[in-house]
Amino acid sequence: MEPFRPAGLGDTDGPGTVQIRKLVKSFGANTVLKDINVDIAAGEVCVLIGPSGSGKSTLLRCIDGLEQIDSGVLRVNGEDLGYIEDATHYRPLSRTDRRRQRTQIGMVFQQFNLFPNMTALENITVGQTLVKRTTRAQAKQRARELLTRVGLEGHGNHYPAQLSGGQQQRVAIARSLAMDPQVMLFDEPTSALDPELVGDVLDVMRQLADEGMTMLVTTHEMGFAREVANSLLFMADGYIVERGDPREVLANPQEPRTQQFLKKVL
Ligand code: ADP
Ligand code: MG
Numbered sequence: 348m349e350p351f352r353p354a355g356l357g358d359t360d361g362p363g364t365v366q367i368r369k370l371v372k373s374f375g376a377n378t379v380l381k382d383i384n385v386d387i388a389a390g391e392v393c394v395l396i397g398p399s400g401s402g403k404s405t406l407l408r409c410i411d412g413l414e415q416i417d418s419g420v421l422r423v424n425g426e427d428l429g430y431i432e433d434a435t436h437y438r439p440l441s442r443t444d445r446r447r448q449r450t451q452i453g454m455v456f457q458q459f460n461l462f463p464n465m466t467a468l469e470n471i472t473v474g475q476t477l478v479k480r481t482t483r484a485q486a487k488q489r490a491r492e493l494l495t496r497v498g499l500e501g502h503g504n505h506y507p508a509q510l511s512g513g514q515q516q517r518v519a520i521a522r523s524l525a526m527d528p529q530v531m532l533f534d535e536p537t538s539a540l541d542p543e544l545v546g547d548v549l550d551v552m553r554q555l556a557d558e559g560m561t562m563l564v565t566t567h568e569m570g571f572a573r574e575v576a577n578s579l580l581f582m583a584d585g586y587i588v589e590r591g592d593p594r595e596v597l598a599n600p601q602e603p604r605t606q607q608f609l610k611k612v613l
Contacts, residue, residue: 350386351590353577357389361425363529363561364389365410370419372402372409379405381585383419387530390559394572394593397582398608403565406582407532410563411454412445424451424529450478453523457535459515461507467494467518468503471525479526486525493521497551513544517551524555531555533564569613573597581605 358364365387372380379402387393395403408414409421412428421428428448461470471490475481481489494503497517507515516536523531533552537545549571556562556575566572572579572593579593581602589596589605597613600606 350384351578351592352386353388353391353592356391356577359386359388360422362389364422364425365530365561365563366420366422367410368420370406370409370421371417372405372414373417378585380409380416383585383587385580385587385590387561387563388577389561391578392556392562392564392576393578393580394576395563395565395580395582396567396572396608396612397588401582402585403582404534407454407534407563407565410530411452411532412449413454423448446478450474450526451529453526453528453531455516455519455523455531455533455536457538459507459512459519459539461515461519461522463507466504466506467499467510467521470507470518471522474522475525489525490521493524494518496524496554497521498547511544512540513547516540516548520548520551520555530561530563533562533566535565535567537566537568567612569597581608583608 360366367383367385370380370383371378383406395406397403405414409416410423426448462473465473468487468490471493472483472486475486475489476483491503494500497520499514499517502510502514510518536552537548540548545568549568552562553575576593578590579596580587581589581596583604589600589602596605597609600609
């Protein structure tokens with residue numbers, strides 16, 4: 348089967364791309380990702396769906412470098428993040444390269460993971476000054492711009508506990524963007540939110556997509572998949588079972604496992 352390529356997008360190698368070949372990842376005896384092969388093009392928005400426990404979060408964590416892969420090739424932004432031909436030929440990145448790589452990938456989690464003892468503004472400046480070595484004044488200026496961009500102008504002095512879940516998640520997105528990532532990963536970014544707060548977060552993500560950010564998103568928001576995504580990827584049992592145009596896959600899934608899953612969630 349020819350791999351699905353969404354039309355009208357950028358390169359599949361270089362900045363803003365993800366290439367995965369024969370990726371395997373286990374936890375002890377549990378092989379969660381068995382043979383993952385996928386290309387994400389620059390500017391692509393890819394929504395990842397699949398049953399609970401199918402390895403969606405694990406895949407995003409591997410791409411972000413939070414988990415070490417067992418074998419396979421993982422290229423992000425045109426650079427090898429891990430490259431393993433077989434058990435005896437392992438070429439990990441140096442620590443410096445890994446650290447630099449990780450700043451070029453942004454990740455947003457279901458539970459926001461803001462620093463609770465820092466204001467919204469401090470949450471957004473801390474990585475810039477520590478990792479990117481931006482001056483405090485520049486970092487603050489950038490943080491204010493980003494707060495405005497996510498619709499939270501004037502909320503810079505609020506602590507996470509003083510913000511709604513939707514506002515916290517938008518601060519988390521702004522914090523990621525402050526590192527100037529070329530790829531953004533979202534792991535169920537709206538699943539912890541009250542329904543009335545979901546829309547504001549999805550609007551920010553939609554805006555980011557319109558600006559050409561490469562995004563990998565696990566979500567139950569099939570409306571977002573239909574309207575914003577360029578591709579929909581269904582994972583089950585450690586494999587990518589189906590990938591295609593979101594509207595086509597949702598309306599007319601080809602694989603029985605995709606059909607069964609969508610019957611339950613749609
Ligand atoms: P999903 O996000 O699709 O629900 P996950 O990637 O969270 O799935 O989990 C896939 C499988 O990997 C599950 O069986 C889970 O128990 C296991 N798993 C995930 N993280 C760990 C870990 N740190 N240690 C051991 N097992 C893990
Ligand atoms: Mg998950």
